[in-house]
Amino acid sequence: MHQGRTTYHHGALRDELLRACLRLIETEGIGAVSLRRVAREAGVSPGAPYHHFADRATLLAELSTQGYKQLAERLAAARNRAGEPAPALAALVQAYVEFARSEPGYFHLMFRPELSTSTKSPDVHQAGYVAFNVLADAVGDCVLAGTIAQRDASAVALAVWGLGHGLASLWVDGHLDEGEHKLSESPEAAMARIAGLVETALGRAAPPASS
Template sequence: MAYHHGQLREAILAAAVETIEAGGLATLSLRDLARRAGVSHAAPAHHFGDRAGLLTALATDGFRLLSEALTAAGENFLERGVAYVRFGTRHRGHFEVMFRPDLYHPDDPELVAAQSRASDLLYSGAATVDADAATTGLAGWALVHGLTSLYNAGVLSERPDDVDALARRVASRLVR
């Protein structure tokens, strides 16, 4: 067994996402993550500082993944909304942390950069639909964000496996 793990940071982050998706944020324990990675209980602190530091890194990863997903969806406003929902439901672990700034360090430079990049991608495209881009952009964001949250919470009466189709159908109400 090597003294140095080598990829501890990545291993911890991956295990954290897995844990959150399996049992929710409440079951996330730094010590458990350390055990799973086969290191001592204080090893994660070196990479993340504290629990909030770990969640900061996780949220940053999330915003980067979201930017990728939005970019890949193209310029269409509706399709970006669908991509948002797809991202939020496929990466539940990240999504659950990203919009809870009280859990992490909201001033972290890397986080802020990733955040504003994703935000830009969200609002751009609203201008193609409506003159009042600010309101339309916000309405679209709210709709897809709410749909994702409710879907992940498991409170929707209809909860199909095909999230794309659901998102497209619901979001169409806004852009028609």
């Protein structure tokens, strides 16, 4: 069992409870999370989490919000590094997968159905909206560059998001490097190849005729 500190500054305790919850998700899964288990993982009394979180759902919602904020930061950084519109969309696919690989606890939590309803978890919903808008803005850049038609913008955004999420799920859940679906190349090489195909496909689109 994790041996945590028994006392924390008020703000530090809240942060440590969130870290303890994330550790539990990564090692034992979301089903293992309860406020009592989180308290034990953090090395504090069973009642300590209630000073910061009303219940398990509140704790998970706060952790999910953190995850979306981190994802948005990574996506924005990837888009800025890429520079050009088509490479930016390809970079977003890779950044999405890399986030899932490096933060599997967040990734497994963020898309839980009970956290996707805006009326129940408004902060989670808003943080997710900000992350998705990085992708939407990158698609908008492609529209302005003439590589995507305006009428196709929403469909392309959904397709890129679905591609990134699907690849991330397959990799994090171990389907790409073992079993009957094991790749003939490393997952890293496959991700780079897929990102390159996305960039190539968008780069081949013909710009609109000038007026």
